[in-house]
Amino acid sequence: MMRAVSAAETAVTTHPWAVHAEGLRVRAGRHLAVDGLDLSLTAGVHGLLGPNGAGKTTLMRALATVLPPAAGRLTLLGRSVDGRSELRSVRRTLGYLPQHFGFYPRFTVREFVGYMAWLKEMPKAAVAAAVQRSIDRVGLTAKADARLKTLSGGMLRRAGIAQAIVNDPQLLLLDEPTVGLDPEQRLDFRELLRDLGTDSCVLVSTHLVEDVVAACTDVIVLNEGRLVWQGTPEGLSGQGDQGDAGDSRAERGYSAVLRRHRAEAAR
């Protein structure tokens, strides 16, 4: 006899949230930088906005499994992040560009990306082609065999993006990826983001509202460790009015979201 399958079971097996957080709290040092966050993300490009100190980097680090949750529930790609074997399997399918990343200056771009592929336990036979493809995708083909110490800041950032995408991650976390990119590279990067977001869940932290509008399917606004707004870029543009700060409708909408949250918090 066939057993009835509950909606909850199919949801987990066929449509797992790439990120599902309930009441998530994360400490940065002693400070509770993420304070009771509820967030669910699926495939697409999600732009993470928030003022300095909002908790964006701390959230990214928690989703990258670098920082453990202090409280609440967190599942990534349908798996909890509690046990060692779950963590290992999640990390194989993650890509993460930290805000500040360490690297060996004498490594070439190819060696660096290859080393990260090895850390992600990619099958040996697939590494060389995957490394070349990710270097090509970030526009560093001509610099593939240059040492990292000889690269400009923007090129180094692109090498960082290449290592993050080398394993075709299902969950890609990019913390301020456009810092140091020149205007032409930023346009290319937006195209790459749109491409990556068709199959994967991409979370991009940025201060540039225009990048979010141009490349994201969804916007998340964080303030004081809490999610204060989530919706489409068009929806964000509709939040503001002429009196709000900003050069574009989206910037004024973002200012309005923060203004309202601050007013509510002050009550």
Ligand SMILES: Nc1ncnc2c1ncn2[C@@H]1O[C@H](COP(=O)(O)OP(=O)(O)OP(=O)(O)O)[C@@H](O)[C@H]1O
């Ligand atoms: N190691 C630490 N020890 C104590 N407090 C910290 C530490 N790291 C971060 N914080 C604090 O946690 C809060 C959130 O910091 P976080 O770096 O996550 O914010 P952010 O939104 O990424 O900011 P920015 O836009 O400036 O990069 C800030 O108030 C910050 O001062």
